[in-house]
Amino acid sequence: MALIVQKFGGSSVADAESIKRVAKRIVETRRTGNEVVVVVSAMGDTTDELMDLAADCTPIPAPRELDMLLTAGERISMALLAMTIKGMGVEALSFTGSQAGMITTPDHGSAKIVDVTPGRVREALDEGAVAIVAGFQGFSRDSRDITTLGRGGSDTTAVALAAALNADRCEIYTDVDGVFTTDPRVAPLAKKIDAISSEEMLELAASGAKVLHLRAVEYARRHGVELHVRSSFSGEPGTVVYTPKTGHPKGDLVEDSVITGVAAEASEAKITVGGVPDIPGKAAQIFEVVAKTDANIDIIVQNISAADTNRTDISFTVPMGEGRKVTEALEAARESLGYETLLYDDQIAKIAVVGAGMRTSSGVSAQLFRALYEAGINIEMISTSEIRISVVTRADLMEKAVRVLHTAFGLDADETATVYAGTGR
Amino acid sequence: MALIVQKFGGSSVADAESIKRVAKRIVETRRTGNEVVVVVSAMGDTTDELMDLAADCTPIPAPRELDMLLTAGERISMALLAMTIKGMGVEALSFTGSQAGMITTPDHGSAKIVDVTPGRVREALDEGAVAIVAGFQGFSRDSRDITTLGRGGSDTTAVALAAALNADRCEIYTDVDGVFTTDPRVAPLAKKIDAISSEEMLELAASGAKVLHLRAVEYARRHGVELHVRSSFSGEPGTVVYTPKTGHPKGDLVEDSVITGVAAEASEAKITVGGVPDIPGKAAQIFEVVAKTDANIDIIVQNISAADTNRTDISFTVPMGEGRKVTEALEAARESLGYETLLYDDQIAKIAVVGAGMRTSSGVSAQLFRALYEAGINIEMISTSEIRISVVTRADLMEKAVRVLHTAFGLDADETATVYAGTGR
Numbered sequence: 001m002a003l004i005v006q007k008f009g010g011s012s013v014a015d016a017e018s019i020k021r022v023a024k025r026i027v028e029t030r031r032t033g034n035e036v037v038v039v040v041s042a043m044g045d046t047t048d049e050l051m052d053l054a055a056d057c058t059p060i061p062a063p064r065e066l067d068m069l070l071t072a073g074e075r076i077s078m079a080l081l082a083m084t085i086k087g088m089g090v091e092a093l094s095f096t097g098s099q100a101g102m103i104t105t106p107d108h109g110s111a112k113i114v115d116v117t118p119g120r121v122r123e124a125l126d127e128g129a130v131a132i133v134a135g136f137q138g139f140s141r142d143s144r145d146i147t148t149l150g151r152g153g154s155d156t157t158a159v160a161l162a163a164a165l166n167a168d169r170c171e172i173y174t175d176v177d178g179v180f181t182t183d184p185r186v187a188p189l190a191k192k193i194d195a196i197s198s199e200e201m202l203e204l205a206a207s208g209a210k211v212l213h214l215r216a217v218e219y220a221r222r223h224g225v226e227l228h229v230r231s232s233f234s235g236e237p238g239t240v241v242y243t244p245k246t247g248h249p250k251g252d253l254v255e256d257s258v259i260t261g262v263a264a265e266a267s268e269a270k271i272t273v274g275g276v277p278d279i280p281g282k283a284a285q286i287f288e289v290v291a292k293t294d295a296n297i298d299i300i301v302q303n304i305s306a307a308d309t310n311r312t313d314i315s316f317t318v319p320m321g322e323g324r325k326v327t328e329a330l331e332a333a334r335e336s337l338g339y340e341t342l343l344y345d346d347q348i349a350k351i352a353v354v355g356a357g358m359r360t361s362s363g364v365s366a367q368l369f370r371a372l373y374e375a376g377i378n379i380e381m382i383s384t385s386e387i388r389i390s391v392v393t394r395a396d397l398m399e400k401a402v403r404v405l406h407t408a409f410g411l412d413a414d415e416t417a418t419v420y421a422g423t424g425r
Numbered sequence: 426m427a428l429i430v431q432k433f434g435g436s437s438v439a440d441a442e443s444i445k446r447v448a449k450r451i452v453e454t455r456r457t458g459n460e461v462v463v464v465v466s467a468m469g470d471t472t473d474e475l476m477d478l479a480a481d482c483t484p485i486p487a488p489r490e491l492d493m494l495l496t497a498g499e500r501i502s503m504a505l506l507a508m509t510i511k512g513m514g515v516e517a518l519s520f521t522g523s524q525a526g527m528i529t530t531p532d533h534g535s536a537k538i539v540d541v542t543p544g545r546v547r548e549a550l551d552e553g554a555v556a557i558v559a560g561f562q563g564f565s566r567d568s569r570d571i572t573t574l575g576r577g578g579s580d581t582t583a584v585a586l587a588a589a590l591n592a593d594r595c596e597i598y599t600d601v602d603g604v605f606t607t608d609p610r611v612a613p614l615a616k617k618i619d620a621i622s623s624e625e626m627l628e629l630a631a632s633g634a635k636v637l638h639l640r641a642v643e644y645a646r647r648h649g650v651e652l653h654v655r656s657s658f659s660g661e662p663g664t665v666v667y668t669p670k671t672g673h674p675k676g677d678l679v680e681d682s683v684i685t686g687v688a689a690e691a692s693e694a695k696i697t698v699g700g701v702p703d704i705p706g707k708a709a710q711i712f713e714v715v716a717k718t719d720a721n722i723d724i725i726v727q728n729i730s731a732a733d734t735n736r737t738d739i740s741f742t743v744p745m746g747e748g749r750k751v752t753e754a755l756e757a758a759r760e761s762l763g764y765e766t767l768l769y770d771d772q773i774a775k776i777a778v779v780g781a782g783m784r785t786s787s788g789v790s791a792q793l794f795r796a797l798y799e800a801g802i803n804i805e806m807i808s809t810s811e812i813r814i815s816v817v818t819r820a821d822l823m824e825k826a827v828r829v830l831h832t833a834f835g836l837d838a839d840e841t842a843t844v845y846a847g848t849g850r
Binding site: 015016019020050053054056057058059060061062064065066068069071072073075076078079080082083084086087092093094099120144 | 440441444445475478479481482483484485486487489490491493494496497498500501503504505507508509511512517518519524545569
């Protein structure tokens with residue numbers, strides 16, 4: 001008997017029909033002798049509708065009350081799912097985040113899990129019931145208030161419960177068949193990946209792959225939870241995201257692929273601080289100013305100083321939404337920093353190729369540069385990790401670059417991938 | 426500084442505009458120096474919509490999950506109301522039934538309050554905040570589950586909190602200006618009552634007056650909570666429902682009116698067991714059979730036995746919804762009971778005149794009989810309490826009977842009452 005955690009996103013429980021379909025799948029899993037814990041998001045657009053209602057009531061909703069409001073969404077979906085399963089003759093009990101022991105920090109809207117005490121979930125399983133748990137939400141012992149986990153919250157709830165219950169696996173149901181070598185909507189020849197290491201998945205998620213949230217993958221990796229990304233529409237086995245603890249599903253002898261996938265995103269902006277005096281400590285000074293804004297800096301490039309001026313340019317990328325506060329902070333510190341120009345450019349895209357095999361394989365960067373060069377795509381910035389190479393290009397060339405690299409690294413499938421509607425979040 | 430509990434029904438918080446209007450009223454009450462606890466129902470038709478969703482998912486929803494589902498309704502309205510008040514510059518915190526300490530029996534859908542421990546509500550007040558509490562819901566210590574209180578639940582929550590917090594008064598906001606001498610939609614000359622004793626209110630509520638739920642009035646009477654029934658649309662003072670403990674708002678010397686109000690309802694059915702052997706214990710035997718069905722019997726009439734047959738007829742009324750189970754039970758016991766005929770009649774109406782002054786005033790029944798007789802309305806059954814006379818007539822004569830009695834007992838106003846849309850529940 002295995003213990004399986006299954007997570008269903010909002011599009012999987014968008015209406016009564018979808019809820020019945022999901023309930024049927026859960027009942028099947030239970031009837032084949034498994035213990036089942038289900039984590040569910042709010043139905044379809046419920047969260048957006050509740051946000052709109054809040055906006056109609058007051059311009060800046062108090063975070064505590066917004067969390068109270070939004071948690072009604074999963075309360076509805078989990079109760080409906082539990083009663084539907086019970087109606088199919090299988091015992092089921094729903095639990096709020098608080099009842100399921102999701103203990104968090106008191107930070108409304110972006111709480112972090114500090115402890116998971118799923119005593120009631122364990123009891124429900126011991127009584128033979130399926131436990132349905134509200135995703136995205138928790139409870140702070142400090143403030144005694146209801147909290148929400150923020151983006152990717154439901155995936156994280158599922159992984160955290162799987163870890164705390166020592167589950168055999170955590171299945172994340174979405175609207176695609178699994179993790180693909182790249183977004184099939186951009187590159188129709190994208191292939192489903194059967195197995196991927198959690199560190200590769202982390203790099204892909206951090207580079208724009210939307211199927212799994214970075215935070216959930218990190219949690220799974222740290223706690224050795226084996227993730228299965230599967231479609232709630234098909235019966236396909238999906239993608240296994242394995243960790244150092246669980247190991248590759250086909251055994252230890254499987255060799256890492258050189259390149260596992262290509263990810264891209266166009267949601268960052270490039271800020272260039274020009275004519276910076278090339279003296280020790282100047283870069284540190286600039287990034288101290290940026291750090292105070294709490295912006296998430298990604299790629300940083302410093303040009304070689306021109307010999308005649310002793311000045312240099314420093315460029316870095318930040319999420320577009322944070323561009324304004326960063327430029328304002330730099331503008332305010334212009335005098336003390338002593339730079340000459342400040343440029344903001346949000347017409348950029350970041351493309352990353354990821355593969356654990358890079359560690360033992362040389363020539364990957366050369367292959368990447370050549371492929372982009374031959375396609376006439378100019379590289380503006382470069383950043384690398386042990387298993388990833390990221391480049392920044394013009395935004396309008398992003399999709400072309402993805403297709404070019406997908407082909408260049410031999411990832412193309414023989415046939416076009418099926419793409420379902422929806423987003424699976 | 427007074428402590429005021431204000432309860433707003435679903436129609437008072439049906440949309441963002443209504444929520445803002447209610448928030449404004451709460452803010453005004455707070456700013457005049459009062460401590461304010463607000464009890465709120467689910468927005469408009471939310472509860473019905475959730476019930477429909479449940480019905481779409483499964484034919485007979487599990488009661489535990491149905492309670493979990495329905496409690497999302499007040500969670501939404503209370504969070505929206507709290508953030509709206511905060512947006513107006515007044516501190517506000519929302520609390521679920523569980524957080525507000527509404528401890529109930531574990532009976533899903535019809536839980537009874539067993540304890541009220543509003544520690545967090547008291548703390549919120551001490552910090553200067555308005556406390557917004559979800560009506561209708563509670564928490565069972567035994568099952569550790571969320572419960573709902575059933576019909577009239579939000580009124581009862583408000584009264585129970587007012588009692589536990591020793592509030593100065595409990596204001597029930599609705600869509601009419603207060604308690605009327607009868608339903609203004611039936612008798613346009615109905616008058617708003619300024620003050621009514623809780624025992625009179627109890628009789629009116631039990632006889633079909635919809636403005637306050639019986640259960641809430643009982644709780645208020647038992648715990649000495651002064652209720653104010655007011656319109657959430659106008660600024661009028663409304664009706665004070667006083668208790669023996671609080672006394673008449675105008676002092677002890679105010680004389681009770683002979684007749685305070687007229688109530689009516691057409692939701693009961695008359696069951697007549699005909700040709701019952703007139704021997705001791707036969708009636709008891711019949712009502713034992715009925716009692717086993719848990720039906721709520723109201724009026725009972727036993728005809729005088731006809732001398733030639735030594736048989737008699739026994740009639741009683743039950744809510745229409747319970748008619749079937751009662752007739753089935755009687756049918757099944759036909760042989761042992763030895764009666765001859767069983768008649769079911771749901772074309773009846775019950776009209777009640779209520780007034781504490783009846784105790785000291787004679788001739789009220791005679792006046793009632795004469796008025797109905799002169800209007801050509803036949804009386805089929807009669808029942809009386811110390812402060813009430815109820816009669817059963819044909820259903821299609823109900824409204825006429827109400828108007829006739831309203832006029833006969835001098836309750837008519839000089840001008841027509843204003844009737845608002847909605848139901849205020």
